[in-house]
Amino acid sequence: MTYELRRRLSAAFLIFGFFLLWEVLCLSMQVSDLVLPRPTQVMETLISRFGVLWPHIVQTLWTTMSGFLLGVTVGVLIGAGIGISRTAYDTLYPLLIGFSSIPKVAVVPIFVLWFGSGSVPAILTALVMCFFPIVVNIATGLATTEPELEDVLKSLGASKLDILWNVGLPRTMPFFFASLKIAVTFAFVGSVLSETVASNKGIGNVMMTASSNFDVPLVFAGLFILAMLGMLLYVAFSFVERRVTGWATRREDFTAI
Amino acid sequence: MHNERTRVAVELSQAAVSFGRGSKAIAALQETTLRINEGEFVALVGPSGCGKSTILKLAGGLLQPSRGAVIVGGKEVSAKALRIGMAFQNPTMLPWLTIERNVMLPLKIVRPFRADYRLKKNSEYRDRVHALLRDVGLERFANSYPWQLSGGMLQRANLCRALVHEPRLLLLDEPFGALDQFTREELWGTMQSLWLKHKQTVLLVTHDLKEAGFLATRICVMSARPGRIVDDRGVDFPRPRTIEKTFEADFVALNQRLRELITRSRTDTVIEEA
Ligand SMILES: Nc1ncnc2c1ncn2[C@@H]1O[C@H](COP(=O)(O)OP(=O)(O)O)[C@@H](O)[C@H]1O
Ligand SMILES: [Mg+2]
Numbered sequence: 416m417t418y419e420l421r422r423r424l425s426a427a428f429l430i431f432g433f434f435l436l437w438e439v440l441c442l443s444m445q446v447s448d449l450v451l452p453r454p455t456q457v458m459e460t461l462i463s464r465f466g467v468l469w470p471h472i473v474q475t476l477w478t479t480m481s482g483f484l485l486g487v488t489v490g491v492l493i494g495a496g497i498g499i500s501r502t503a504y505d506t507l508y509p510l511l512i513g514f515s516s517i518p519k520v521a522v523v524p525i526f527v528l529w530f531g532s533g534s535v536p537a538i539l540t541a542l543v544m545c546f547f548p549i550v551v552n553i554a555t556g557l558a559t560t561e562p563e564l565e566d567v568l569k570s571l572g573a574s575k576l577d578i579l580w581n582v583g584l585p586r587t588m589p590f591f592f593a594s595l596k597i598a599v600t601f602a603f604v605g606s607v608l609s610e611t612v613a614s615n616k617g618i619g620n621v622m623m624t625a626s627s628n629f630d631v632p633l634v635f636a637g638l639f640i641l642a643m644l645g646m647l648l649y650v651a652f653s654f655v656e657r658r659v660t661g662w663a664t665r666r667e668d669f670t671a672i
Numbered sequence: 673m674h675n676e677r678t679r680v681a682v683e684l685s686q687a688a689v690s691f692g693r694g695s696k697a698i699a700a701l702q703e704t705t706l707r708i709n710e711g712e713f714v715a716l717v718g719p720s721g722c723g724k725s726t727i728l729k730l731a732g733g734l735l736q737p738s739r740g741a742v743i744v745g746g747k748e749v750s751a752k753a754l755r756i757g758m759a760f761q762n763p764t765m766l767p768w769l770t771i772e773r774n775v776m777l778p779l780k781i782v783r784p785f786r787a788d789y790r791l792k793k794n795s796e797y798r799d800r801v802h803a804l805l806r807d808v809g810l811e812r813f814a815n816s817y818p819w820q821l822s823g824g825m826l827q828r829a830n831l832c833r834a835l836v837h838e839p840r841l842l843l844l845d846e847p848f849g850a851l852d853q854f855t856r857e858e859l860w861g862t863m864q865s866l867w868l869k870h871k872q873t874v875l876l877v878t879h880d881l882k883e884a885g886f887l888a889t890r891i892c893v894m895s896a897r898p899g900r901i902v903d904d905r906g907v908d909f910p911r912p913r914t915i916e917k918t919f920e921a922d923f924v925a926l927n928q929r930l931r932e933l934i935t936r937s938r939t940d941t942v943i944e945e946a
Contacts, residue, residue, distance in 0.1 A: 564764035567834075570732040570756045570843070573781045581780065585768050660768075 452632040457639055460632040468621065472640060475606055475617040478534050479644075482541020483602040487595070490546035494553025498587075499579070504554070515547045519605060523612045532613035537606040544605030545598035552594035556587030592656035599648045607641060680746070681754065681841055681873040682708040682731050687740035689726050690898075699898035701726045703740060706892065706901060710840070713867060713874040715884035718894030719934060724877040725845055726899075731875055732756055732843050744841065755782065757839035757872075761849040763830035765818035771829050772814040775801045778837040785837060804832040807869070808862050824855035828862060835866065842874045848883065857915050860886050864912055881930045882918050885909075893930060895937035903933045 434454045440446075441453045448456055461468070493511070496503040519540060526536035560582050568578050610619025618637050625633035689701040701723035708714050716724050729735040730742045733756070745754030757778070765774045779785040779797050789797070805811045808828040813821060821829065827847060834842060848856045864887060867874060878884055884891050885907060893903035907926070909917060917923055 561762065561764050563760040563762045564766075566729070566732070566734050567758045567760070567764065568781065569734055570758045571778050571781045571837070572783070577781050581777065582766065585766070 449629060449631050452635050456632050457635045461636045461639060464633065464636070468618075468636070468640065471616060471618050471621050472644070474534070475537075475603075475610065475619065475641075476644065478537035478610075478617065479541050479599075479602045479606040482538040482606055483545055483599055485538065486542040486545035486598060486602060487549060489542065490549025490594075490598070491553055491591075493546070494550040495557065497550065498554040498557025498583070499575075511547065511550060519544050520608060520612075523609050526609070527613040533616070534614075536613055537609040537617065540609040541602040541605035544608075545602040548594045548597045548601065549591070552590040553587055556590035557583045560586065589656075589660040592652065592660055596649050596652045596656065599652060600645050603641065603645050603648075679710045680707055681710045681712070681744070682706070682875065683743040684727070684730060684737075685741050685743070687730060687737040687742050689723070689730065689735065690738050701730075702898045702900040704900055706904075708873060708875060710873050711871050713876070713887060713889045715876045715878055715888035715891045716894065717878060717881060717884050717891060717930060717934065718899060719896045719937070720879060721897045722894045723897060723899035724894060728843050728845050728875060728877050731841070732758055754841050755837060755839040756841050756843060757834035757837065758843045759827075759830045759834040759845070759847045761846045763818075763823075763826040765826055765829060765833075767818055770815050770817060771805070771810065771821065772798065772801050774818065775804065775829060775832045775836050777833060782837045801832070801836060804836060805829075807866060808832060822855075824851055824859065827851060827855075827859060831859075831863065831866065835870065835872075838870070840872055842872045844874065844876045846877055846879065849879070856880075856883070861912075861915075863887060868911060881927050884930070885923055885926050886913055886915075886918060891930065893933045893937070902937050903930075 438453050438455060441451060452460075493507065497507055498504075522543060523536060523540055526539045530536055530539070557579075560578070564582060565578060568582070573581075606617070607619035610617035611623045614620050618640055622634050622637035625631075625637065684704050684706045686703045686705055687701070688699070688703045690697045690699045692698055704723075704727065706727070716727060718724055726735065730737055731744060733742075733744065736742075741748070744756075765771070766777070769777075776793065776797055779793075779800075780789050785797070792798075802811060802814060805814055808831060810821075810825060810828050810832070813825065813829075818826060818829075827850075830847065834844070848859050851859065860883060867887075874887075876884070876887060888907050890904070890906050892901050894900065895902045909923065
């Protein structure tokens with residue numbers, strides 16, 4: 416308890432110190448807020464313009480989450496297919512590697528071409544950004560069943576489904592949740608990316624407009640919001656992860672639950 | 673000959689296994705004929721890579737012979753006429769389940785137990801698991817997770833998992849191979865008392881000659897790869913056998929004889945290859 420508390424306190428202290436340093440340096444070196452606004456200025460903008468920013472926050476959040484959910488579905492299906500079937504692995508894996516090495520900025524114009532600007536390309540970009548880590552993690556989790564255990568179960572007359580249900584799936588859970596944390600931040604990158612290029616709504620669009628108006632504090636306010644949302648979702652998924660798959664990460668904590 | 677009570681549990685007739693095809697084929701097992709009667713405890717010893725695990729996998733129906741036939745419980749292995757339990761050197765307990773649930777896993781899979789799994793997992797099956805755990809001295813660890821147990825304890829749990837569905841044939845592949853000498857000898861005792869209690873047919877693969885002499889009713893010695901059985905002898909030391917027994921003259925003599933047979937079969941192959 417005391418150790419845990421000390422750890423948390425020192426982390427909070429360091430984060431606070433970072434912003435303090437930023438503030439002090441800007442003040443002492445008289446940096447113009449057109450270059451780098453001070454944290455207090457950013458906070459002020461954030462609070463005074465919150466009413467205007469709120470609909471954009473909601474927009475970004477819902478496109479991100481929609482894209483994320485679709486990405487999880489697609490990722491789980493493909494990952495399971497690859498993890499179970501050798502043929503699927505051989506055919507799909509090279510395709511996926513190729514696809515994942517395309518810079519995603521390049522696909523946004525294509526989505527805009529097909530669906531017009533707005534929410535749809537943002538959702539789709541979030542999807543394509545986030546499904547790949549899920550595929551890889553699910554496939555890895557399913558493929559790492561010890562051959563000895565598989566032999567034991569087969570000699571008991573276990574079907575492929577029995578093995579998948581009792582061993583493959585539970586073993587995949589830690590991989591799956593670890594990938595969710597990463598995927599959700601990737602989904603953010605995707606939706607904001609699409610908003611900056613082709614949308615008149617969302618935080619990405621706000622930042623784009625603000626930067627062309629030289630409203631630098633607002634640009635930074637947008638960055639803050641994105642960072643906060645990303646952290647929030649990351650923390651939420653870490654929490655679920657620890658609840659569900661504690662056996663794989665922190666053994667001591669797990670028994671305490 | 674045709675005693676009612678000695679039925680054949682496992683029969684390999686001219687069974688051979690090779691991996692790969694054509695010119696790249698590797699012979700893992702030469703034509704082997706081996707008959708194991710019900711209730712026998714057969715130890716299979718031989719140099720590493722000679723095909724011991726291959727024979728075990730044939731008996732377990734995990735591998736089909738390239739030539740010849742494998743009959744288990746009177747039927748081709750794939751027919752699953754006999755309930756089989758298996759344990760390997762790696763205990764492979766599932767980390768997200770308690771020892772109790774790990775040991776219970778076969779009951780979730782094997783017919784007819786699986787039909788009543790939901791109904792009985794907290795009553796009858798639980799008692800059955802606990803009785804087994806008591807036999808191997810793990811009763812206090814029923815609700816522990818695998819990472820809380822030592823290697824020797826995990827291997828005891830592994831034996832329980834192999835036995836919980838009351839298999840008529842137990843296939844063990846170097847189950848004590850990764851343990852230290854003291855733990856290993858302790859587990860020989862555990863294994864012996866389990867066998868004396870249930871009298872299943874056992875096929876034990878090992879490279880430890882003392883282990884074979886301590887546990888088996890019969891020892892088969894294999895030559896180097898591609899393996900074949902070069903010696904097959906009964907072991908009739910009285911039961912229960914003790915560690916002290918392993919220091920007595922007749923036990924040591926058996927050990928030496930086995931060692932000689934294995935060394936000779938190895939030099940033979942070297943000469944053939946040269
Ligand atoms: N899946 C496989 N593919 C190719 N070769 C194999 C395979 N399994 C075993 N072998 C070969 O067959 C031989 C016998 O193997 P094994 O039965 O595992 O030996 P051991 O007596 O050590 O248990 C070894 O030389 C091994 O390299
Ligand atoms: Mg082996």
